Amino acid sequence: MRWPERVMGGPLAVATGAVLLTAMLGAVLLWAGGYDPLAAARAAALGAFGTRDALLSITLVRSVPLILTGLAIAVAFRAGVWNVGAEGQLYAGAVAAVWVGLEGGSLPALLLVPAVLGAAGVAGALWALAPALMKLRLGVGEVITTLLMNFVAIYLAAYMVHGPLQEPRGVFPQTGPIAEGARLPVLVPGTRLHVGVVLALVAAAGLSWLFRRTRIGFQMRAVGASSDAARIAGRIDTRKVVLIAFLGSGALAGLAGGVQVAGVTYALYEGLSPGWGYTAIAVALLAALNPIGVLATAVLFGALEAGAAAMQRDAGVPAVWAVAAQSLVILAVLALDRVRHRAGSEASGV
Amino acid sequence: MSEADLVLFLEASVRLGVPLALAAMGEAITERSGVINIGLEGSLIAGALGGALAALAFGSAEAGVLGGAAAGVLAALVFAAFAVGLGTDQIITGTAVTLGGLGFTGAVYQARFGATGTALTLPTLAPLPIPGLADIPWLGSALFAQAPTAYLAYLLAPALWYFLFRTEWGLELRAVGENPDAAQAAGVRVRRVRVLATLFGGALAGIAGAHLALAHAGTFAENMSAGRGFIAIAVVALGRWNPPLVLLAALLFGAASALQFLLQAVGVDLPYQLFLAFPYLLTLAALAGWLGRTRAPAALALPWPRRG
Secondary structure: OOHHHHHHHHHHHHHHHHHHHHHHHHHHHHHHOOOOHHHHHHHHHHHHHHOHHHHHHHHHHHHHHHHHHHHHHHHHHHOOOOOOOHHHHHHHHHHHHHHHHHHOOOOOHHHHHHHHHHHHHHHHHHHHHHHHHHHHHHOOOHHHHHHHHHHHHHHHHHHHHHOOOEOOOOOOOEEOOOOHHHOOOEOOOOOOOEOHHHHHHHHHHHHHHHHHHOHHHHHHHHHHHOHHHHHHOOOOOHHHHHHHHHHHHHHHHHHHHHHHHHHHHOOOEOOOOOOHHHHHHHHHHHOOOOHHHHHHHHHHHHHHHHHHHHHHHHHOOOOOHHHHHHHHHHHHHHHHHHHHHHHHHHHOOO | OOHHHHHHHHHHHHHHHHHHHHHHHHHHHHHHOOOOOOOHHHHHHHHHHHHHHHHHHHOOHHHHHHHHHHHHHHHHHHHHHHHHHHOOOHHHHHHHHHHHHHHHHHHHHHHHHOOOOOOOOOOOOOOOOOOOHHHOOOHHHHHHOOOHHHHHHHHHHHHHHHHHHHOHHHHHHHHHHHOHHHHHHOOOOHHHHHHHHHHHHHHHHHHHHHHHHHHHHOOOOOOOOOOHHHHHHHHHHHOOOOHHHHHHHHHHHHHHHHHHHHHHHOOOOOOHHHHHHHHHHHHHHHHOOEOEOOOOOOOOOOOOOOOO
């Protein structure tokens, strides 16, 4: 019975190994670049976790969109749906959230907040619907179509903030602030941590349950492992499962955009996302597509972003090193995962 | 709108289209072998920095183009080692190479030139008007008074078409992208073909990046590839994986970008963001089959050999 080891021990070992490998390689490269790796690590750790404000207002706030987009990727990739479009779905969600947040000012917060987040989720799902239908009806691979939809969403958001949703004075390329009642309440007084973090936790727990305990969760895994086998041997309606994976993934990514608008920025502007939809692929991969794992890896990446700024300020190491580290961690996971599979297939004689 | 505006618009369309055309024609060859290199953006930005550094070191823009190609190949080599060598997932590997390209070029640039980002002044890849052709009214200066890299793109389009559809090697490359198992059975070395096709794509993306640094900006800036690697993947699809059509598709994407300058020049206040989105929607329509039959290589993005 190798199953529990594969699910728990294996991916966790790979993730830990990848992080350690990246830290070591990063230290060597920093040293080679003439920086002090220890000072950099110290500054980054303090910047990400050193104070209550660093942890709650910076690291955790930055983790929220990464958790939600990371979960979006996990849902899609589990079912073998290569959704590269989380970035666009996030923007679609942000546009819808801002629109409802601007128009719905007369509604009480108890209705308006759910309306804002609901609109974001629906918009994200709709943004994923076009590539889903193209895959299911026309057999067009989703990698290119979801990528194309990213550009369309980003230009749509740009059009909105220059056009119909531009702030009333028409000076800045951004929307006006959304209604007070549309904003997510602050969770810990005196910090910027908003209740969106609770939503992200609930989403992760819910997905974890869905993946492990429900029929659709099992079906997604089966379709992701082998679409043909699932259809023929498992008598699974693979098209329905793929559609659900697309829509669920899009909804989560859209929600990420909505939560960012309602919890942090209160407005839409160009460049709202620094590429969360792509970073999410690293987040989900490092977590081996496990929702609870996504919580950990998203916080790690949020800390990396928060720490990078401190590292630049206090240790003179350019923040862009954090992006390089993200790349190394993905490559380390890929390499270690292949090593593990090869070792596994040799041990079992396959 | 004056005639001068229109000539400027055409000239800008070609200028903006050329780096897309180079990167996309390379990616078309890569994709024809069954590999989708989402890490193309990494090759592009590596090419921009490699081109800038080589141009500085040797004091010539031509050396910069070669340096750009080498840097683009280096980034593609990382992708090929993982995605083809180890058989890792192409989408995830490509994401890593893109992040790595953006991260490491930024890190190297700041280590070499300081965090303040002192503006580099590079030897530039100046326009090289072709006598006679450049004097053709309207289109002459747009097409034939460009940087030498533009002429490389014009020459590559028919050459790559000939390679793909009229040579034995081209046939093998396409076979690998359509049905790698059958190609292997016929004696084609699938992995080698895929690695070479990926490196070729990296070289052209690197040249495209060098073009950005040396012919457009005259300097290097972090993230100056600005998503063109991803745009090139869209261009390949609109151009139906066929080099001459890919060149035309790249010029169309260039024209969509150039339109915003034209609209500003003639003082028309149209929402140019919607025009920028247009080529992407057109590509979606093309993939949906509304502009005639289009199909990606059958084995695109699938790891080989298939894992059980």
